[in-house]
Amino acid sequence: MEMTYEFSKEELAEIEKIKAKYPDKKSPVMPVLWLAQEKFGHVEPEVQHLVAKTLDLPAAHVYGVVSFYTQYYGKKMGKYVIDVCTTTSCQLCGGYDILHYIEDKLGIKAGETTEDGLFSIQMVECLGACGYAPMMQISNGVYCNHLTKEKVDAIIDGL
Amino acid sequence: MAVDWKNYKPILIPRIPNLHKIEVYEKNGGYEQLKKTLKSLTPEKVVNEVKAANIRGRGGAGFNAGLKWSFMPKPDGGPRYIAANGDESEPGTFKDRKIFEYNPHLFIEGSIIAGFAMDITAVYVYIRGEYKSWIDMMQKAIDDAYAKGYLGKNILGSGFDLDMYVHSGAGAYICGEESSLMESLEGKRGYPRVKPPFPAQKGLWGRPTTINNIETLANVPLVIKNGAEWYTSIGAPTHPGPVLYGISGHVNRPGVYEYPTGMPIMDLINDVCGGMRGGKKVKAVIPGGSSTPPLRGDQLDGVCMDADSLRTAGSMMGTAGMIIMDEDTDMVEVLWRISHFYHHESCGQCTPCRDGTGFLEKTLIKIRNGEGEMRDLDLLLDLCTQMEGRTICALADAAAWPVRYTVTRFREDFEKRVKNTVFALA
Ligand SMILES: NC(=O)C1=CN([C@@H]2O[C@H](COP(=O)(O)OP(=O)(O)OC[C@H]3O[C@@H](n4cnc5c(N)ncnc54)[C@H](O)[C@@H]3O)[C@@H](O)[C@H]2O)C=CC1
Ligand SMILES: Cc1cc2nc3c(=O)[nH]c(=O)nc-3n(C[C@H](O)[C@H](O)[C@H](O)COP(=O)(O)O)c2cc1C
Numbered sequence: 001m002e003m004t005y006e007f008s009k010e011e012l013a014e015i016e017k018i019k020a021k022y023p024d025k026k027s028p029v030m031p032v033l034w035l036a037q038e039k040f041g042h043v044e045p046e047v048q049h050l051v052a053k054t055l056d057l058p059a060a061h062v063y064g065v066v067s068f069y070t071q072y073y074g075k076k077m078g079k080y081v082i083d084v085c086t087t088t089s090c091q092l093c094g095g096y097d098i099l100h101y102i103e104d105k106l107g108i109k110a111g112e113t114t115e116d117g118l119f120s121i122q123m124v125e126c127l128g129a130c131g132y133a134p135m136m137q138i139s140n141g142v143y144c145n146h147l148t149k150e151k152v153d154a155i156i157d158g159l
Numbered sequence: 160m161a162v163d164w165k166n167y168k169p170i171l172i173p174r175i176p177n178l179h180k181i182e183v184y185e186k187n188g189g190y191e192q193l194k195k196t197l198k199s200l201t202p203e204k205v206v207n208e209v210k211a212a213n214i215r216g217r218g219g220a221g222f223n224a225g226l227k228w229s230f231m232p233k234p235d236g237g238p239r240y241i242a243a244n245g246d247e248s249e250p251g252t253f254k255d256r257k258i259f260e261y262n263p264h265l266f267i268e269g270s271i272i273a274g275f276a277m278d279i280t281a282v283y284v285y286i287r288g289e290y291k292s293w294i295d296m297m298q299k300a301i302d303d304a305y306a307k308g309y310l311g312k313n314i315l316g317s318g319f320d321l322d323m324y325v326h327s328g329a330g331a332y333i334c335g336e337e338s339s340l341m342e343s344l345e346g347k348r349g350y351p352r353v354k355p356p357f358p359a360q361k362g363l364w365g366r367p368t369t370i371n372n373i374e375t376l377a378n379v380p381l382v383i384k385n386g387a388e389w390y391t392s393i394g395a396p397t398h399p400g401p402v403l404y405g406i407s408g409h410v411n412r413p414g415v416y417e418y419p420t421g422m423p424i425m426d427l428i429n430d431v432c433g434g435m436r437g438g439k440k441v442k443a444v445i446p447g448g449s450s451t452p453p454l455r456g457d458q459l460d461g462v463c464m465d466a467d468s469l470r471t472a473g474s475m476m477g478t479a480g481m482i483i484m485d486e487d488t489d490m491v492e493v494l495w496r497i498s499h500f501y502h503h504e505s506c507g508q509c510t511p512c513r514d515g516t517g518f519l520e521k522t523l524i525k526i527r528n529g530e531g532e533m534r535d536l537d538l539l540l541d542l543c544t545q546m547e548g549r550t551i552c553a554l555a556d557a558a559a560w561p562v563r564y565t566v567t568r569f570r571e572d573f574e575k576r577v578k579n580t581v582f583a584l585a
């Protein structure tokens with residue numbers, strides 16, 4: 001079944017509040033995209049259209065924003081998105097070992113999603129937790145610090 | 160002379176339980192400096208005091224905050240903005256997050272005082288999207304400040320109005336660059352703008368704007384409380400004040416530590432961070448985020464964390480996000496990863512940056528795969544020359560500096576990995 005994307009009354013009220021924080025109509029696009037992604041899990045083109053319509057902006061503008069920022073998911077992702085940092089401090093402290101361990105554990109590579117739609121893995125750039133390396137973040141939520149293989153097992157198996 | 164850091168007590172992130180709660184902050188003297196400012200100071204006085212204190216921007220460029228504030232034009236009745244920069248994306252940098260978590264009200268109070276000093280109408284706090292949990296903490300702190308009358312209309316009966324909003328980024332390093340940050344706040348792709356005009360002349364929505372780092376603004380209440388003279392007596396005379404050192408890599412106790420500027424790098428490694436892991440030797444130190452030139456471990460004696468000392472040593476203070484590497488580190492691997500980062504993050508507007516970061520990475524991959532030749536090392540340095548100072552923003556420089564100084568200072572690591580260039584006789 002094709003899903004139709006809509007905002008609820010409460011969400012529309014929330015969007016009005018967001019709009020009040022900015023002096024023009026273009027500026028609220030980022031917070032509204034966040035709101036949409038939290039609700040739908042992604043901002044595929046249909047969702048981008050909804051955002052454009054709600055804010056009375058050209059769809060091309062919304063698309064331009066979505067494609068510039070890596071955290072907006074222009075396509076569906078797994079239920080859990082595992083972001084593994086491999087930038088310098090994490091690299092020095094074994095970030096790539098952790099990434100490869102997770103790839104082997106889930107049987108997919110960074111950039112892919114498991115067939116059951118549960119997990120996606122992403123190799124990401126420095127998440128601002130360099131002193132707690134190696135680290136990963138799950139679905140833009142908790143930071144998992146000082147990772148070891150045992151810790152990774154406990155975290156992923158516990159999801 | 161080295162600073163007496165052993166007796167230093169943190170003032171940006173003091174060890175007070177639950178300081179993030181507004182009641183606890185107030186009990187410990189919080190918002191008193193705002194009251195004092197509104198009651199007894201003029202905007203001009205505040206700007207001059209902050210200028211005299213010489214709080215050098217903690218976002219990396221080290222620009223005197225009060226001097227920057229003084230560039231704001233005279234109020235004309237229209238809106239004026241502060242954009243507080245909490246994008247914190249430079250690899251090795253993880254200190255503003257400590258303020259969001261442990262002392263958000265110090266930052267909020269500092270921003271309101273800055274707002275009063277420049278006749279600001281709204282402060283936008285730009286925080287990287289990955290910091291979702293900390294964005295929520297900041298929002299709660301701001302809500303509490305509104306509820307107590309420190310924000311909003313007619314603050315504490317002074318007639319001064321100020322709003323504060325949080326804006327979440329969405330994963331783009333470049334948005335930490337101040338003009339890109341403004342584009343992002345305006346709901347656009349984060350392409351940096353050509354400067355001048357500087358933000359004070361033409362900033363957010365075309366109006367006068369000042370951009371300061373989160374930690375910079377958190378220093379403001381301390382200056383108002385104790386005065387510029389006290390502030391300049393902390394740490395290095397030409398680069399004074401407390402600093403959040405974010406230390407990562409091969410040390411025993413990495414983390415964020417507050418100490419005065421001017422800390423000897425070896426004291427930070429050996430005493431503050433408990434020495435090197437496994438008792439190894441230091442091979443390299445990146446002092447202020449990945450864009451600052453790495454220093455050799457055998458040349459760290461007497462080098463201190465302040466602009467002058469680091470310049471003499473051949474690097475920069477940047478964000479004081481220090482990455483420490485031990486003797487087993489392969490600098491080819493490190494540099495390749497840094498170059499990958501800048502290539503990935505280039506916004507692509509300027510050819511020297513878009514193509515240059517790509518060439519740098521490609522050449523380093525070649526070297527890393529054992530397919531490089533000696534002349535590739537010179538090619539890397541040439542590429543840097545073609546990138547430096549020729550682009551809209553400083554990302555291209557940030558990408559070139561680590562290459563230039565890693566290749567020249569750690570040349571032996573690179574030479575080990577490349578073949579001699581053979582010129583065949585025709
Ligand atoms: N915190 C982080 O995550 C990162 C920090 N950086 C740091 O950023 C630095 C570069 O930042 P930029 O903003 O490009 O440096 P910049 O030196 O161009 O400017 C520094 C500040 O002073 C102001 N300014 C400078 N000259 C001025 C003038 N003549 N009139 C009015 N205002 C003036 C600028 O508007 C800006 O706010 C690098 O040194 C690097 O260390 C770089 C990447 C990430
Ligand atoms: C590519 C690039 C990225 C930057 N990222 C940040 C950042 O994440 N946080 C920050 O405070 N400053 C960052 N800066 C520096 C800002 O442009 C600006 O100088 C700073 O926010 C001003 O605040 P300050 O004077 O208080 O340091 C960056 C600069 C460049 C060139």
Ligand code: SF4
Nearest residue numbers: 506508509512550552
């Ligand atoms: S230097 Fe690079 S990041 Fe900066 S504007 Fe040019 S292309 Fe974009």
Ligand code: FES
Nearest residue numbers: 085090127129130
């Ligand atoms: S390098 Fe991994 S969090 Fe900064």
